[in-house]
Amino acid sequence: MLNPARIRILAVGKVRKSWVREGIALYRKRLPGLTVVELRDSTPEREAAAIRAELRSDERLVALTEEGQSLDSRTLAARLAALQASGEASRLAFAIGGADGLEPTLRSEACWRLSLSPLTFPHELARLLLLEQLYRAQSILQGGPYHRD
Template structure:
């Protein structure tokens, strides 16, 4: 897994300091990972902004409550199978991602059957990306 091949397209701004600190911590541990903030709006406008931001060589991964759930080991394995594929993880705003954007995604991922604020979902995803990298590198960070 190469963090430089992963972007997070996230609706909304991070307002909570403790979440911002967590994102900065994992950002230092995942050099090359980029997070693009999309302006809050209606789901249709957010979907259009995410689609416009999506690069032609990226596969879209939609985060949604109805997505497939993966444990950390399976998530790391899924990322490693991508090889040199570039991934863009999309995190919607308060109303989630528009159906047309989810339909366009290569795969849909659920971080949990629970619902989280978009700021917290962003932090959880970044931590899981770091954990996946640690698993693939054989680091002791992940203790199953």
């Protein structure tokens, strides 16, 4: 089972587009307890330092990067459930970098590098896509009607 209260999104930059904010609000309402932390845009090194400073000692870092592992929604759901079920990664922090992406050293420190797509997305859209996929994963794991094969 997926526990949204044990998931945080550490996202660089503000969401400026109203339609993206509306989508984010919708999925945050569907994922009670999930936290989104907005960090200031800066250089990749400063953004990485801010992410490290925000990361809790009991959280495992998941770096969103186009070079990361690309999964279908069912496999993503299973992987998230397995990570949360294991004692070592029951809390997850997904990091979304700014315009230049995540700093390479931070990416290498992550327990998992995830790609939402081989395409490159603006950080605002990546945040919305991640939230939608987390909601879809929860629905898959609960046997809900949201995801259709």
